[in-house]
Amino acid sequence: MGYKLTGMYIWSQKVRPSGRQPWANTLVYYNINDDDTSSTIYDLSWNSVDQTWQWTGSYTTDADYGRVAVFDWSVYAESNSIVNFWSECTFIALFLRNNTSNLHAIVCECASSSFYPIGLTCADPSPTTYQWWFGWVWASDPKAIESSSSAVANQWVMLASTRASDWTAKIYINWVLDNTVAWMNNPNYSSWNYLRIWNRRDNYFKLEWKFKLFIGENRTWTATEIADLATEYGFTVS
Numbered sequence: 001m002g003y004k005l006t007g008m009y010i011w012s013q014k015v016r017p018s019g020r021q022p023w024a025n026t027l028v029y030y031n032i033n034d035d036d037t038s039s040t041i042y043d044l045s046w047n048s049v050d051q052t053w054q055w056t057g058s059y060t061t062d063a064d065y066g067r068v069a070v071f072d073w074s075v076y077a078e079s080n081s082i083v084n085f086w087s088e089c090t091f092i093a094l095f096l097r098n099n100t101s102n103l104h105a106i107v108c109e110c111a112s113s114s115f116y117p118i119g120l121t122c123a124d125p126s127p128t129t130y131q132w133w134f135g136w137v138w139a140s141d142p143k144a145i146e147s148s149s150s151a152v153a154n155q156w157v158m159l160a161s162t163r164a165s166d167w168t169a170k171i172y173i174n175w176v177l178d179n180t181v182a183w184m185n186n187p188n189y190s191s192w193n194y195l196r197i198w199n200r201r202d203n204y205f206k207l208e209w210k211f212k213l214f215i216g217e218n219r220t221w222t223a224t225e226i227a228d229l230a231t232e233y234g235f236t237v238s
Contacts, residue, residue, distance in 0.1 A: 001108065014183065020215065020229065020232070022044060022045040022046065025084050025217045025218055026045045026047075026215065026216075026217050027047060027049075027084075027162045027216045027217060027218055028043055028045055028047060028049045028079075028086060028195065028197060028214070028215075028216040029044045029045045029081055029214070029215050029216070030042075030043060030044065030051065030197070030213065030214045031042060031044055031212065031213050032067055032068050032069050032098070032176075032211065032212050032213070033061070033066075033067060033145040034067060034160065035184065036057075036059070037057070038053060038056050038057045038058065039052065039053055039057065040051070040052060040053070040057075041057070041069060041077050041197065042081075047083075047194060049079045049080075049081055049083055050079060050080070051074075051077035051078060051079050051195075051196075051197055052078055052080070053075060053077050054075060054076050054077065054078055055074055055075040055139055056075070057069065057075065057077065058070045058075075060135045060210070062096075062210060062212075064156060064223075064234060065094070065156070065233070068210045068211060068212045069197075069210065069211045069212075070208065070209075070210055070211075071197070071198040071209055071210075072208040072209075073204070073207070074183060075198070076145075076196055076198040077197040077198065078193075078194050078195070078196045078197075079194065079196070080192055080196045081192070081194055081195070081196040082109060082195065083109065083216060084117060084218075085216055087163065087165075087216040087217060087220055088163060088164060088165045088174075088218060088219055088220055089162070089163050089216070089217065089219070089220070090135060090162045090163075090186060090215070090216070090217045090219060090221040091107070091160065091161050091162075091214075091215075091216055092158065092159070092160040092213070092215040092216075092221075092226070092229065093106050093107055093158070093159050093160075093211075093213060093214045093215075094156065094157070094158045094211075094213035094214075094233060095156070095157060095159075095209060095210060095211045095213075096154070096155065096157065096209060096210040096213040097153055097154075097208075097209035097210075098153060098154055098208050098209060100148065103197070105198070106197075106198070106211075106214075107157070107181050107195070107196070107197055107198075107214050107216075108195075108196055108197050109193060109196070110176065131184050135232060140223060143174055144170070145169045145170070145171050145179060145180075145181045145183060146159065147171055147173060147177055147178045147179055148151065148179050149178055156212075157171070157173065157174065158159045158171060158172075158175070158230050158233060158235060159171075159214075160172040160175075160221070160226050162220045162226075163183060163220065164220040165220070166185070167183055168180060168181075169181050169182075169183035171224050172223075174230050174235040175223075175226050175227040175229075175230035175231070177223060178183070197211060197214065200210070213233070
């Protein structure tokens with residue numbers, strides 16, 4: 001079954017994608033498979049940014065995507081390094097969460113003195129609207145770009161954001177371009193914590209969600225490349 005988004009219908013089909021191959025611009029790449037264990041989620045690039053489960057990791061078999069990792073408020077995964085994504089970058093994640101409640105980070109590097117991350121996040125800017133956003137720490141507001149559409153629960157979502165050399169930032173939901181802004185600030189990696197999948201924060205994170213994929217590159221993907229990856233994972237427009 002599909003759901004309506006910005007005037008179009010996005011359909012998740014039962015597919016078992018073979019997985020994208022990393023290349024020179026790939027800084028980190030997770031695609032959950034049988035090699036991942038209850039202690040480690042392996043980075044499939046050559047940079048070895050493996051994620052270590054904090055507490056015991058768990059997996060389930062999803063009807064659409066096969067083996068996927070399961071996170072809740074009690075667990076997260078953390079690497080042993082800070083990843084410098086530079087100022088031109090692309091972040092793509094494929095995940096499912098079970099409700100639209102409060103703030104949570106999908107993949108992030110947090111400042112040591114603040115929760116504000118570089119990464120893909122869901123925030124609740126108003127009591128009734130929950131939006132996806134992508135950002136890094138600058139001034140007092142980390143939301144460099146946020147979606148114009150409300151976040152959807154209980155559905156697989158491919159969330160992508162890019163930042164180009166001309167300062168143009170874009171955010172895509174599945175393969176549909178949702179918002180574009182001029183984003184002038186550059187990240188500062190000097191005091192940040194290691195790259196994490198999921199971020200536990202006391203009562204703000206009492207929900208369960210599934211995780212399949214994350215790709216981080218120091219290059220701006222085109223709309224066609226994002227659409228091609230979304231198609232590989234079963235997202236099409238009817």
